[in-house]
Amino acid sequence: MRIFLIPNYGFCFGVKRSIDMAYHTIKNNKTPAYTWGHIIHNPQVVAQLEKTGVSPLDSLKGIKPGKLIIRSHGVSPEFIPKAKKMGFEIIDATCPFVQKAQEYAKRLCNEGYNVVVIGAAEHPEVQGIIGHTNFRATVINDLKAIAKLPRVQKLGIVSQTTLSPEIFAEMVGKLLSKAEEVRVYNTICRAVISRQQETLELAKKVKLMIIVGGKNSANTKRLAELARSQGCEAYQIETKSEIKKQWFKNKLSVGVTAGTSTPDWIILEVVQAIKNLSLPKKKPRK
Ligand code: SF4
CATH class of the missing domain: 3.40.1010.20 (4-hydroxy-3-methylbut-2-enyl diphosphate reductase, catalytic domain)
Incomplete structure (x- = not known):
């Protein structure tokens, strides 16, 4: 089975910038650090960041003030002065x-x-x-x-x-x-348009598409819709653990694409897992 991956996968500029800003913020940081909501629509990246001590918040009430990272989605303008007044230091990672x-x-x-x-x-x-x-x-x-x-x-x-x-x-x-x-x-956004175009082009060449990205990611869902619009069988998954062997039965080729908030390592793990499916099983040694 041949596996095709879109040429430009991985984080878009705005998502990469917000993640970099978050890790930079927590370097040598002594105060609590938070993100306003989940930093991106990708549970695995959110979990990694949480392990480093950055908690996502959906309310500031009763929270000990610290550094508060605004995600790439941005916020309503009254939010920032309100948070500052409550003692939070704002790190604004809103995508330009x-x-x-x-x-x-x-x-x-x-x-x-x-x-x-x-x-x-x-x-x-x-x-x-x-x-x-x-x-x-x-x-x-x-x-x-x-x-x-x-x-x-x-x-x-x-x-x-x-x-x-x-x-x-x-x-x-x-x-x-x-x-x-x-x-x-x-x-x-141009990054979204080119991701959609690359997905469409790939979907025209194959019968099966695997779309990697957060189930709550709007741009990832859209990629799945686009793949289906080309008559492809398409499955949206967050990690390699969701891959099902039967999807690949009688398929000579598969396309892999991913949302703009899906990190490279998750995409490459999915590609490797698909490759492993078509490898001949090793015979047990006698
Ligand atoms: S997809 Fe969103 S976060 Fe990424 S570059 Fe475009 S506008 Fe910014």
Whole structure:
């Protein structure tokens, strides 16, 4: 069986930066250290960081102040002064591309546009973006939601950074009928686009795709959808332990791709585990 791995796997720039910042923060650190939420959507990386003494928080109430790392998804602007006031030292690892989306949303709002964010309302990145509009922006995730929007004078649009360009284009096309003036900022991240393109290309060549990444990672889920859109059998796994031998029965080739928050070592372990499946079993020595 031939195994194909996408050319550019591993952490994207923003995720790598946030992990590096977290490890740098805890080096020679004497105070407690925390991340606001899970630093990335990958349980194995979160567990590794926890072992070094960095705990993820979902509330600051009753927590002994220390260093608080803001993950690449960013936060709503009122959060940082509030945390500082409570005695936390902020290490802001918000991805610069997410910051751009936050700035555009804020600018649109200040210039009188009704802001629409295309993405998943519950995702922390989207929560941070709408926070920059004082929670005045509307979040939409599908075409049905567009039908319910009122027609307005000025409409401003930004996107969650991990959205697929095709979905964004389709939604923007429909939104054009909702206002006289429409301003669009394409805030989809280049790293996400190229990961999606490489996955699509690979999915065209094989019948089976293995997608490696956190079950809670939006961009990893999207890769699985894209692979299936090419008629591939596709399985999303977090680690090699989830691989099932029967997936590979009668398959001459398999493609492996991974979300932008999946570390190299997990991906390479998966590739090795698939290779091991096709190795002939050693005969026991007599
Ligand atoms: S996917 Fe893009 S926007 Fe998100 S963290 Fe990575 S580089 Fe930043």
